[in-house]
Each structure stands twice: as C-alpha cells, then as structure tokens.
Amino acid sequence: AYGIEAAGDFAGFGVEGALGRIEAEGGDGMLLLAQGRYGFGPFAATGRVGNLSGDLDATRVAVGGEYDLGFGPQVYGEIGQVSDGDQGEAYLSLGARVAIGPKGGTTFGSRGVFEVIPGF
Secondary structure, three states: OEEEEEEEEEOOEEEEEEEEEEEEOOEEEEEEEEEEEEEEOOEEEEEEEEEEEEOOOEEEEEEEEEEEOOOOEEEEEEEEEEEEOOEEEEEEEEEEEEOOOHHHOOOOOOOOHHHOOOOO
16 A cells, blocks of 8 residues: 655644555555544544545545543544445444644554445
8 A cells, every 4th residue: 555645734723634545455446535623622623534446435424523631631422424335324433542642643643444444
C-alpha cells in the first residue's frame, strides 16, 4: 500500500485527508479518506467520509462528537453508515482514547481499509 496524506488546522477546524492504493489478498483498490473536527472548549464535533473502490468497494460516512477529559483521556461517540456495494448498515460507536506524546499522539489520525470497512 502507498499513498499521500495532508492535514491542517484553520481557526478551530482541523482537517485531514488521505489518498492511497491498497493491494491485499482480498483485492486491490483506491482509498480516499477525509475527516474534519471543529473544537469548542473541551467539546468537538467530528465528521468523516471514506471510500474504497476497485476489487473491493465500500463507503463509510459518519458524524460524531468528542469530549476531552483533560491531560489526555477523551470519550467519543459516532453514528454513521457503512455501505458495501448495494447493501448498507447503520452503526453507533462509543469509546474512549488516551493520547500520549506531543500534540496528543501522532501527527495524523488513523488511515487505511479499517477506516472504511470495520473488521476487514
């Protein structure tokens, strides 16, 4: 797999995007990911879209929110739709994260097939 990614912060908005080529046992494809975040105090609204096309075909669209508990811990929720070809399925995700390091962890968020097809 190979690709290119970019990220930026603008007046409270954070955006990330990635474009890549996936070559796996299950098939080959192009991966396009975009996600955004708008923070206001300890809260943030989030959104993401991901598309995988080629031998593998799937789309994921979601909106959610985050709450920063301070000093690294964060809780989040997300509601979205995952479509595989003609079939779609709604989902709800709740969880917690602990970020360690400068700027709360790594420079970029997660990217890859798992961001489009959960459990792949």
